Amino acid sequence: MFPVKAVFLFFTLFFSVIWKSSAPLYVPPAETDPLMLSCQKFEALYQSIGDSTITPDSASAAFKALFLDLRQLTDAFRKDCSEDLAGGYVFPVRGYYPGTSIGGRGKGYRPSGFDFFDSRVRKSHPAHDLFIRDKNNDGIDDVMCEQVDVLAFTGGLVLGIRQDWTSESQWRGGNYVWVYNPCLNALLYYAHNSTVDVRPGQWIRAGDVLGKMGRTGFNAWQPRSTTHLHFMYLKITDEGLPEPYNPLSLLMESKVLDWE
Numbered sequence: 001m002f003p004v005k006a007v008f009l010f011f012t013l014f015f016s017v018i019w020k021s022s023a024p025l026y027v028p029p030a031e032t033d034p035l036m037l038s039c040q041k042f043e044a045l046y047q048s049i050g051d052s053t054i055t056p057d058s059a060s061a062a063f064k065a066l067f068l069d070l071r072q073l074t075d076a077f078r079k080d081c082s083e084d085l086a087g088g089y090v091f092p093v094r095g096y097y098p099g100t101s102i103g104g105r106g107k108g109y110r111p112s113g114f115d116f117f118d119s120r121v122r123k124s125h126p127a128h129d130l131f132i133r134d135k136n137n138d139g140i141d142d143v144m145c146e147q148v149d150v151l152a153f154t155g156g157l158v159l160g161i162r163q164d165w166t167s168e169s170q171w172r173g174g175n176y177v178w179v180y181n182p183c184l185n186a187l188l189y190y191a192h193n194s195t196v197d198v199r200p201g202q203w204i205r206a207g208d209v210l211g212k213m214g215r216t217g218f219n220a221w222q223p224r225s226t227t228h229l230h231f232m233y234l235k236i237t238d239e240g241l242p243e244p245y246n247p248l249s250l251l252m253e254s255k256v257l258d259w260e
């Protein structure tokens, strides 16, 4: 009996390994990949800006160098822009319509006074807050009784993420995702997520799941806050600097992906 059992066990293990290896696993780029190095530089710079351990002037110079470099590094990707943008934009909250989800019907967008390089400047809000039905603030959709997917508005390269936020942290964005789209030469920011499912260096398409919506971030986790996704679109200027861009009309015409 023993050899039969052993043979059975061997084949079970063998096929389970084959089965697992055929799943679409994310293979991270090599650490020496120039794009991966750009991601690491971006994450380090963003951390320094948030911690105020870099002066706004130095941060601005470092950002400029990084994004002019990134524009060159992604030159080849711009050849497929018509394909990248052909599918249109996807509303970043699964199962929700722009007309009911966008906070204040778009009036929450306040770009005035925005300074990406100085985290002490806090009056502006060059973003849209996209809300879900969550009366008891538990991060779970009241109707569907499950967490809500954060979807990529457009494709691009995942530049930086955070997924280890705790309530002791002063970070306002909580668990976030930054995506760079070479075709739009734009940075897309998705904040307050519960979990993050993508990794720096990963290329994504519009509609891909970036994570689950949540209430992470210094203000977002407080009881007074209503569960939302903070969505920001920054255009990179020809000089390589970030500039707020209001994506309201693009959001309004974006495609809604239904619950699965």
Ligand SMILES: [Zn+2]
Pocket: 125, 127, 128, 129, 229, 230, 231
């Ligand atoms: Zn916000």
